[in-house]
Amino acid sequence: MDHTKINLIVRLQHIDNLIESIMSLQKGLPEEIAALEEDLAFTARQIEARKKISEEHLKLRERLNSTINDCKEKIRTFKEKQTLARNNKEYDALSKQIEYEEKEIAQAEIRLQDIAQAEHHAQELQKKGRDLIAENRYDEISEEMMPDDVLQQQLHDLTEQVRLKKEELDSIVIETAEEVTQLRETLESQRSVVAKEAKRLLDKYDHLKSGSLQNAVVKLDRHACSGCNTRVPTNRHTLIVQGGFYVCESCGRIVVHERLFDEAAAEKH
Numbered sequence: 001m002d003h004t005k006i007n008l009i010v011r012l013q014h015i016d017n018l019i020e021s022i023m024s025l026q027k028g029l030p031e032e033i034a035a036l037e038e039d040l041a042f043t044a045r046q047i048e049a050r051k052k053i054s055e056e057h058l059k060l061r062e063r064l065n066s067t068i069n070d071c072k073e074k075i076r077t078f079k080e081k082q083t084l085a086r087n088n089k090e091y092d093a094l095s096k097q098i099e100y101e102e103k104e105i106a107q108a109e110i111r112l113q114d115i116a117q118a119e120h121h122a123q124e125l126q127k128k129g130r131d132l133i134a135e136n137r138y139d140e141i142s143e144e145m146m147p148d149d150v151l152q153q154q155l156h157d158l159t160e161q162v163r164l165k166k167e168e169l170d171s172i173v174i175e176t177a178e179e180v181t182q183l184r185e186t187l188e189s190q191r192s193v194v195a196k197e198a199k200r201l202l203d204k205y206d207h208l209k210s211g212s213l214q215n216a217v218v219k220l221d222r223h224a225c226s227g228c229n230t231r232v233p234t235n236r237h238t239l240i241v242q243g244g245f246y247v248c249e250s251c252g253r254i255v256v257h258e259r260l261f262d263e264a265a266a267e268k269h
């Protein structure tokens, strides 16, 4: 049995592991940032929608109030004219105009009440939300129940979290870029060596890694395959100790003595 072949593939796995351990520093961060950004956008949309409604209410209220004032002004004028009316017909005509303006006022007031009621309802919902928050019953809170200040705080917190996570990711990427590039180069040259010297092992290695396995070559750990924890038959231990390899019956990984990994790590790259 040619043990140098297995040494070559262990070294390949070792370099792969080094790259993986560096990449794992940032593992999850890009996904975490994406999720936070989604939450942030959702919160911002909620705040924006509320702002729009309150602006619309404000505009409408101003318009209705000015309508009411106009009507009142007209009524005042009509009433003055009534005192000067020369006959009943003129007086009645003015009365009708006054009546019309009064109806306009009544309608405007109803609409103002509707706005006040809608705003009151929104505030009541928020009050309920605040109570639920106090009781930690977050899953019962609907979108409308989220108090304005809590939404603002959420927006602020999420913005800050996204900023920090991005900073963290950037610094990891910058710090490790050179090392990763170097390791990838080493990995490539190691691959070409293995391809020349131990093509079948490399094929097996690639086949194992093409699945969901990150590690195709693993250490023997307490008489078991450290990839899946299945016990390795005793009669194969000697071979492994001698520097050979065993293909795990359960997961198919290549199991070797941990000494081989130490040797691969000791080699300069």
Ligand SMILES: [Zn+2]
Pocket (backbone or CB within 6 Å): 225, 226, 227, 228, 229, 230, 248, 249, 250, 251, 252, 253
């Ligand atoms: Zn296994």
